[in-house]
Amino acid sequence: MQANSDIRALARTIPPFAPGDTISDVAERFLGGDLQQILSVPVVDEAGYVLGTISRYQLNDIFMTKFGRDLYGSRPVAQFMSQKCLRVEVSAPVAEAAQHVTTTMRIPLSEDFVVCDGGRYVGVGAVLGLLAAMETQVRKGADQLSQAYRQLQSSQAQLVQSEKMASLGQMVAGVAHEINTPLGYVKNNVEVMREFGEQLRELVQSCSGLVDALLDPHGSDVVVAKKLAEIEDLRSMVDPELLFSDMQTLFGDTNFGLEQISALVLGLKDFSRLDQSFTDNVSLNDCVDSALLIARNAIKNKVEVIRQLGDVPAISCMPSQINQVLLNLVTNAAQAIEGTGKILIRTWADVERVYVSVQDNGKGISAENLKKIFDPFFTTKPVGEGTGLGLSICWKIIEQHGGVIRVASEPGRGTRFVIVLPRQTQHVEMAAVAAIAS
Numbered sequence: 001m002q003a004n005s006d007i008r009a010l011a012r013t014i015p016p017f018a019p020g021d022t023i024s025d026v027a028e029r030f031l032g033g034d035l036q037q038i039l040s041v042p043v044v045d046e047a048g049y050v051l052g053t054i055s056r057y058q059l060n061d062i063f064m065t066k067f068g069r070d071l072y073g074s075r076p077v078a079q080f081m082s083q084k085c086l087r088v089e090v091s092a093p094v095a096e097a098a099q100h101v102t103t104t105m106r107i108p109l110s111e112d113f114v115v116c117d118g119g120r121y122v123g124v125g126a127v128l129g130l131l132a133a134m135e136t137q138v139r140k141g142a143d144q145l146s147q148a149y150r151q152l153q154s155s156q157a158q159l160v161q162s163e164k165m166a167s168l169g170q171m172v173a174g175v176a177h178e179i180n181t182p183l184g185y186v187k188n189n190v191e192v193m194r195e196f197g198e199q200l201r202e203l204v205q206s207c208s209g210l211v212d213a214l215l216d217p218h219g220s221d222v223v224v225a226k227k228l229a230e231i232e233d234l235r236s237m238v239d240p241e242l243l244f245s246d247m248q249t250l251f252g253d254t255n256f257g258l259e260q261i262s263a264l265v266l267g268l269k270d271f272s273r274l275d276q277s278f279t280d281n282v283s284l285n286d287c288v289d290s291a292l293l294i295a296r297n298a299i300k301n302k303v304e305v306i307r308q309l310g311d312v313p314a315i316s317c318m319p320s321q322i323n324q325v326l327l328n329l330v331t332n333a334a335q336a337i338e339g340t341g342k343i344l345i346r347t348w349a350d351v352e353r354v355y356v357s358v359q360d361n362g363k364g365i366s367a368e369n370l371k372k373i374f375d376p377f378f379t380t381k382p383v384g385e386g387t388g389l390g391l392s393i394c395w396k397i398i399e400q401h402g403g404v405i406r407v408a409s410e411p412g413r414g415t416r417f418v419i420v421l422p423r424q425t426q427h428v429e430m431a432a433v434a435a436i437a438s
């Protein structure tokens, strides 16, 4: 295992002392020879279990005392060793071992740590070596983390994009449908008017035939009478007065349809304005209407929308972003309504702020879910229907406008979102807002 081999790699397998070794023996081997780099050496029993350690500093202390060598030299090391030594199990992860060692080591550092395997001696490791291994691991972890963070950022950007594409798709479908209806009757009217034109042409032709007959110096009364009879016949079938009044109506209807289409196109242009910058003098009431125009197809036949738009001052904001927030709220509200229901949209203002509320009498949100609805990716909708990003994007947009978005909901009764925006927006972090928008 990785953790196992990490600690083992730090262990030097130097020969330990036996508990019965005398201080003189120990000093001879420890202070001379090849153990110069080692701070402490373990004392191990015959079965291989670690009993304690003796450090270079302890030995120095013993020999520095007056007559130390004569007094203690023949005593066994077991009497002087420190049982509370630094021990690390060979199977311990580096981080855990480093934490244990750094919290229990004495300062100034006077010992190495003993690597054990179930209490049996494996080797001796340097504390600084362990800390260096730990640092390497942390650095590797940080690298992995930042790579994971970059991946997450890019996949989040992709998802934000897909939420945008989803609402764009929804918008396009809605608008296409909206345009189709007036377009249908405009086409129909034009067809009917073409037929009327045909009838009129026949009538005009007959009339000019009569005029020709009357003007013809050689013309006979018989021909004139025939032409007259023809016109009479036509007039009984096509009453010109009626025809003209029908045509007037058709022209009126057609014009109305065309106006509707151009209003939609204008609305669409307003809605998805590409200039992602703050614009002064934006009325939230216009934003509400703009969002409703786009959402109309998704909500009609199902939801009754009640607009109570107050006298709100124009503010400085990014209208396309506010439109997006409102469309999200209205779409969520419509999706929460099973069967038929109502959405109440209100706007009002006080001295410092303007408010928009979107309230529905749909299925509501449980207290448990209410805590999570602004979290990115939280959705209760089936795959393909919800991305769970709508509200988190709304939150960010409103936050970047210096406002807040609040929610209250009661399961079974409905939900109310309120957006609060300052009347005076500080144009801070415009770049950040643009970043969300792009």
Ligand SMILES: Nc1ncnc2c1ncn2[C@@H]1O[C@H](COP(=O)(O)OP(=O)(O)O)[C@@H](O)[C@H]1O
Pocket: 328, 332, 333, 336, 360, 362, 363, 364, 365, 369, 373, 378, 379, 380, 381, 385, 386, 387, 388, 389, 390, 391, 392, 415
């Ligand atoms: N008006 C509402 N009524 C009930 N539930 C709602 C309403 N608005 C949002 N929610 C809940 O919040 C969740 C997150 O919404 P949102 O972030 O827009 O993502 P999505 O609509 O893609 O699921 C929804 O799945 C839904 O459970």
Ligand SMILES: [Mg+2]
Pocket: 328, 331, 332, 390, 391
């Ligand atoms: Mg949504």
